Amino acid sequence: MTDAKTIETRLKEEAKKLLESGVVSVVLGYGPGYDEKHPMPFAASTPEEAENLVFNEFCTANMARYIGRYPAGTKLAVAVKGADSRAVIVLIQEGKVKREDLVMLGIPFKGLKDQATGREIDEKTTGATYNPVIYDVLLGDLIREAAPSPYTVLAELQSMGRDERWAFWEKELGKCIRCYACRKACPMCYCDPCFVDQTRPQWADKSPNIQGNLMYHLTRFYHLAGRCVDCGECSRACPVNIPLYLFHKEVARECEEMFKQKAGMDINDKPVMVDFKVEDSNDILE
Amino acid sequence: MGFEPKIQGIACNWCTYTGADLAGTTRLKYPQNLRLVRVMCSSRINPSFIFRAFQLGADGVMVGGCHPGDCHYGTGNMYARRRLAITKKILDFAGMEPERFRVEWISASEGKRFAEVVEELTNTIKELGPQTKFKIEK
Numbered sequence: 001m002t003d004a005k006t007i008e009t010r011l012k013e014e015a016k017k018l019l020e021s022g023v024v025s026v027v028l029g030y031g032p033g034y035d036e037k038h039p040m041p042f043a044a045s046t047p048e049e050a051e052n053l054v055f056n057e058f059c060t061a062n063m064a065r066y067i068g069r070y071p072a073g074t075k076l077a078v079a080v081k082g083a084d085s086r087a088v089i090v091l092i093q094e095g096k097v098k099r100e101d102l103v104m105l106g107i108p109f110k111g112l113k114d115q116a117t118g119r120e121i122d123e124k125t126t127g128a129t130y131n132p133v134i135y136d137v138l139l140g141d142l143i144r145e146a147a148p149s150p151y152t153v154l155a156e157l158q159s160m161g162r163d164e165r166w167a168f169w170e171k172e173l174g175k176c177i178r179c180y181a182c183r184k185a186c187p188m189c190y191c192d193p194c195f196v197d198q199t200r201p202q203w204a205d206k207s208p209n210i211q212g213n214l215m216y217h218l219t220r221f222y223h224l225a226g227r228c229v230d231c232g233e234c235s236r237a238c239p240v241n242i243p244l245y246l247f248h249k250e251v252a253r254e255c256e257e258m259f260k261q262k263a264g265m266d267i268n269d270k271p272v273m274v275d276f277k278v279e280d281s282n283d284i285l286e
Numbered sequence: 287m288g289f290e291p292k293i294q295g296i297a298c299n300w301c302t303y304t305g306a307d308l309a310g311t312t313r314l315k316y317p318q319n320l321r322l323v324r325v326m327c328s329s330r331i332n333p334s335f336i337f338r339a340f341q342l343g344a345d346g347v348m349v350g351g352c353h354p355g356d357c358h359y360g361t362g363n364m365y366a367r368r369r370l371a372i373t374k375k376i377l378d379f380a381g382m383e384p385e386r387f388r389v390e391w392i393s394a395s396e397g398k399r400f401a402e403v404v405e406e407l408t409n410t411i412k413e414l415g416p417q418t419k420f421k422i423e424k
Binding site for chain 1: 334341361420
């Protein structure tokens, strides 16, 4: 695996080259935060600004989140790690951005660390995609090691009884303060307005109580079915540490099992929820 | 008095709702626990309807649509099938008994089948007891 320092140097070089030649107008990458352990999302729009780009193991943010902030047709370069590249693919599938408007700077990386805890993000949380799925420029060597299954962590919840599982989610979702940081961090949550902000009909109670939280989170889990790329940004953004990724993983697993398609792996696929197959079995409803 | 469940039915206009009509006109008996809402197609059903029904006090939810391949609009129920399948898995993983949510394909000529399904679902839910997990306390 190429180390983070080398990736950072190559990221700066590539970004400078792209901005100088005018191929792109903005490079989405990571910039310095208040210290080394807290790099922030950063958009460089001049070659000088590109000098500020950084990359280290704390660069967890999913830069696919910021693509939608630029008007359609803006030429962008995006630094993408494994899961981020899958997020970009889903955005392309959904027509939010065009492939030809993007230059993807692929970063193969294993061993990201959580900014808040400093712990490594492994497949038990959300670190099971090492290599970018699509890229134009590769900033490090591809990781040969096979990525582990992201779903092993679900075994515990699946083995629980229903009442026990309900108790677990009631406790976890009951903590939610409805800051909507999960929605803000998610590269797939781009609806305007979000269903939870609608007042006619008002789907969910807006005050933080278990019923309102339940409605918000269950609907959000459904909206991300077949689209969630397991980047884990929602769970890391959460100020009260709700393990949202567990539910997203379960929904992703079910989608993979039922529809034989993993989210964000092929630019030509359609997301499973806006597609159907005549051969889909009625057994999936059991 | 035993427990009488409230069941929210959502039925497509062309098949299940007409099937329910047929059950009525042929004077078949089925439990009165079902409250049926008509939608134009099963793909009109937003999964949030189902979560919301449970929150507003339904003990069970039944969704009826045309048999796959027979949709009045061609492919609506094929989309609905995927959506409702995921909805069921979400309910299950959240800890709700998936038996409380039932999707049935009932055509306009299956009045008898409609009555049977309602009967079955009512009995299942009577055994499960009142739904308290999602219900908003009032």
